[in-house]
Amino acid sequence: MSEVFQAFTEMIQSRSRATLNYRPQANGQQERSLKSVMTSVRVYAEDLLHQDWDEIAERLVFAINTSQDTTRKETPFYLVHGWNAQSTLRAMSSSLKRGSGRQSDALAWRRDVNRQHEIALTMSKDYQADEKKRRTKEHNEALS
Structure with missing residues (x-):
């Protein structure tokens, strides 16, 4: 491991463990996380032209950040x-209560979206x- 990287990990108070290049099993949990991310990227990137990559990346990051870790x-x-993330839709519509007019329309819309x-x-x-x-x-x- 380079001295620069060792100094960096000490600076951010992180533990790191060097693994051999040809032996990814030594770093199993991180390899599994990377596999999950790559699978998610493949699923989200269905557009062959990749014209909306910025939107896809935003959704992907939100999906990864809000997926529950099994460990x-x-x-x-x-x-x-220290708190759970909320989508824009949930944050905007969480305070809606039963009512008349616009509120009941919004509540019906929220139910449909849910x-x-x-x-x-x-x-x-x-x-x-x-x-x-x-x-x-x-x-x-x-x-x-």
Whole structure:
């Protein structure tokens, strides 16, 4: 490890552990995090022309920051800031109550958006389950 990097890690009071280039298993948790990010980038970057990369990156960062970590049982955003992140939609509509006119229209809109969000989450979970089955099958076939 270079002296500059060692000085940097000491400055930010971070622990680091050097791993061998040809042995990524030694750094398993970080490698798994990187794999998750790369998979997410592939899913979000469906546009072949990549014209809206700035919007995709923003959504991707929000998705990663608000996904619950299986080890710590918290989101990365919560671990850094101490509170859960809210989407703009949730922050804008969280104070709506039942009412007449504009408020009831906004409440109906919020319910519809939440319903669509639940559908998207369900589809996402189904996709993840299908991918897990596919990878398991692929792995088992490779072992045979």
